[in-house]
Amino acid sequence: MEPLLELQGVSVNFAGLQALADVTFNAHAGEVRAVIGPNGAGKTTLFNAVSGYVPTVAGTIHFKGTPIQGLAPHEISVKGVRRTFQNGGLFMELTVLENILAGLHVNIDSSFLGIVLGLGEAREAEREGIARAYRLLDLMDLGAIADQPVKDLSGGQQRMVEIVRTLATDPPLLLLDEPVVGLSPPMRDRMMEIIRRLAGEEGIGIMLIEHVIDLVMSGSDVIVVLSSGEVIAEGTPDEIRQNREVLEAYLGHA
Amino acid sequence: MSETRGPSTPSMTRWRRIYYLIPVVALVIPYFANEYLLWVVNAILVYTLVTVGFNLIIGNLGQLAFANTAFFGIGSYTTAILMVYFGVPYVLAIVASAVVGGIAGFLASVAALRGIRLYYLAIITLAFGELMRWVYLHGDKVTDGSDGLLLPKASFFWIPLDSEAPKFYVFLLLTVLVVKATSNLMRSKIGRAIVAIRDNESSTASLGIHTARYIVLAFVWSGAVVGIAGAMFAVLTERVLPESFGLTEVIIHFGMVLVGGTGSIVGSVLGAIALTALPEYFRQFPGMDELFFGIVIVLVLLFLPKGLVSLLHRISPVFQERYYRD
Numbered sequence: 012m013e014p015l016l017e018l019q020g021v022s023v024n025f026a027g028l029q030a031l032a033d034v035t036f037n038a039h040a041g042e043v044r045a046v047i048g049p050n051g052a053g054k055t056t057l058f059n060a061v062s063g064y065v066p067t068v069a070g071t072i073h074f075k076g077t078p079i080q081g082l083a084p085h086e087i088s089v090k091g092v093r094r095t096f097q098n099g100g101l102f103m104e105l106t107v108l109e110n111i112l113a114g115l116h117v118n119i120d121s122s123f124l125g126i127v128l129g130l131g132e133a134r135e136a137e138r139e140g141i142a143r144a145y146r147l148l149d150l151m152d153l154g155a156i157a158d159q160p161v162k163d164l165s166g167g168q169q170r171m172v173e174i175v176r177t178l179a180t181d182p183p184l185l186l187l188d189e190p191v192v193g194l195s196p197p198m199r200d201r202m203m204e205i206i207r208r209l210a211g212e213e214g215i216g217i218m219l220i221e222h223v224i225d226l227v228m229s230g231s232d233v234i235v236v237l238s239s240g241e242v243i244a245e246g247t248p249d250e251i252r253q254n255r256e257v258l259e260a261y262l263g264h265a
Numbered sequence: 266m267s268e269t270r271g272p273s274t275p276s277m278t279r280w281r282r283i284y285y286l287i288p289v290v291a292l293v294i295p296y297f298a299n300e301y302l303l304w305v306v307n308a309i310l311v312y313t314l315v316t317v318g319f320n321l322i323i324g325n326l327g328q329l330a331f332a333n334t335a336f337f338g339i340g341s342y343t344t345a346i347l348m349v350y351f352g353v354p355y356v357l358a359i360v361a362s363a364v365v366g367g368i369a370g371f372l373a374s375v376a377a378l379r380g381i382r383l384y385y386l387a388i389i390t391l392a393f394g395e396l397m398r399w400v401y402l403h404g405d406k407v408t409d410g411s412d413g414l415l416l417p418k419a420s421f422f423w424i425p426l427d428s429e430a431p432k433f434y435v436f437l438l439l440t441v442l443v444v445k446a447t448s449n450l451m452r453s454k455i456g457r458a459i460v461a462i463r464d465n466e467s468s469t470a471s472l473g474i475h476t477a478r479y480i481v482l483a484f485v486w487s488g489a490v491v492g493i494a495g496a497m498f499a500v501l502t503e504r505v506l507p508e509s510f511g512l513t514e515v516i517i518h519f520g521m522v523l524v525g526g527t528g529s530i531v532g533s534v535l536g537a538i539a540l541t542a543l544p545e546y547f548r549q550f551p552g553m554d555e556l557f558f559g560i561v562i563v564l565v566l567l568f569l570p571k572g573l574v575s576l577l578h579r580i581s582p583v584f585q586e587r588y589y590r591d
Contacts, residue, residue: 089473094471100468102469113457113474116474123455125450177471233373
């Protein structure tokens with residue numbers, strides 16, 4: 012099977028400091044791929060590089076066979092790579108529904124003139140967007156909170172809304188930056204279940220950054236271990252568990 | 266099923282049509298108002314557009330850009346120069362003021378796009394306004410400098426604008442059209458993208474939204490709306506003066522946005538009404554009028570930090586606007 016995402020020798024520098032060095036791996040559709048590593052290993056930088064938020068200084072990134080390095084974040088998003096943010100990327104002042112509608116932006120097909128003049132086609136496009144947003148929310152049992160401002164939600168609900176928002180345009184690849192951090196253990200399990208289902212049933216390629224090692228071991232198909240910006244290991248949870256270098260560098264016991 | 270939920274349920278939308286009654290009822294104003302009162306009402310219409318345009322940048326886009334007075338002056342001088350030197354009909358001068366105001370908006374957006382934000386954007390846009398005032402003063406071969414440019418009698422199509430009543434009807438038409446168009450824009454995916462940028466610019470881009478395009482669009486639309494207000498102001502005052510577009514004017518515009526309610530079109534209208542009518546009312550207390558004016562602004566902001574529009578929302582949730590929370 013052709014890989015969904017191909018990274019070849021990707022490097023990122025911050026003011027002379029090498030944040031990512033020669034990162035090479037492929038990610039596939041229907042796969043949950045965890046990126047782990049100690050703080051400062053370059054996990055979020057890797058996501059930022061793939062989604063266009065930081066420039067690469069070397070290497071290539073291909074998505075579905077076409078190069079995406081050097082493209083702007085919105086261009087990469089339109090191609091089908093969507094992401095969440097570690098500190099939460101929701102629009103706090105807007106309601107859940109409005110956040111999902113913003114996620115559907117590129118799918119709402121109305122022209123500037125149609126909008127300004129209040130033409131029927133523009134209003135119809137907006138109505139379709141609202142109906143689609145409700146379908147997405149209902150799928151995750153979030154329909155009841157559609158009109159609540161996001162800032163009034165619990166942390167777990169916010170994480171859920173952000174994931175639904177990235178899913179709005181049916182993207183083939185999701186980058187989830189710490190999707191379960193701050194959640195209660197039951198919520199965490201539920202979130203991992205949803206993530207597994209998105210990969211297993213919808214065939215979405217998922218890369219996620221996670222610190223809770225048990226969740227990573229039980230929930231992912233492949234693990235990529237980063238340390239000081241380099242990939243020091245890549246493999247199934249079983250392979251990683253037995254990898255000496257990983258144990259020393261990351262898990263802290265040999 | 267889903268159509269019966271949410272902020273856009275048919276019953277709520279139907280209730281909000283109550284706003285359409287306002288301009289209809291306003292049509293009778295010239296039948297009982299004297300020339301002076303009508304002049305105040307006309308000024309309110311001008312400042313309604315000034316505030317609607319400014320609020321789009323301050324409230325919706327969330328940028329501290331104070332080029333509004335520059336847009337206002339540029340709109341006024343565009344209309345004045347075209348009418349004085351080229352005998353251009355008023356209708357076309359209004360269109361030209363919108364276009365030139367939009368271009369000025371584009372120029373202001375360049376600063377924001379280059380990553381100049383917050384206080385830096387505030388000071389650079391204030392400087393833009395002062396620079397324009399210098400241009401009006403020193404371009405006296407065209408602008409007549411501090412004497413101001415005296416307008417010839419204008420007519421809107423065949424309607425001569427020789428008294429306040431015909432001006433009122435033309436201004437009301439322009440205001441209703443521009444406010445409705447802006448409201449359509451703000452309630453669409455475009456308005457949503459603009460407030461999304463205010464809340465979290467980088468995550469907005471992750472949704473496939475071309476943030477730079479919407480920042481430019483907001484500034485251009487704001488400039489065009491305030492440019493039209495300038496075209497109205499020129500005909501209202503019949504003499505376009507540099508001192509009408511100074512720093513005090515910036516404070517008044519900002520006060521209207523804050524007193525009305527940031528990010529709300531209805532708030533913009535309320536702010537424009539309050540801060541245009543009150544100074545006129547306080548004129549009967551010479552020497553104290555500016556003090557009273559300042560006290561009113563302070564009191565409103567202390568007790569209604571979300572502006573006059575939040576009073577309306579307390580009456581009924583029907584008046585709750587999309588993308589505006591209190």
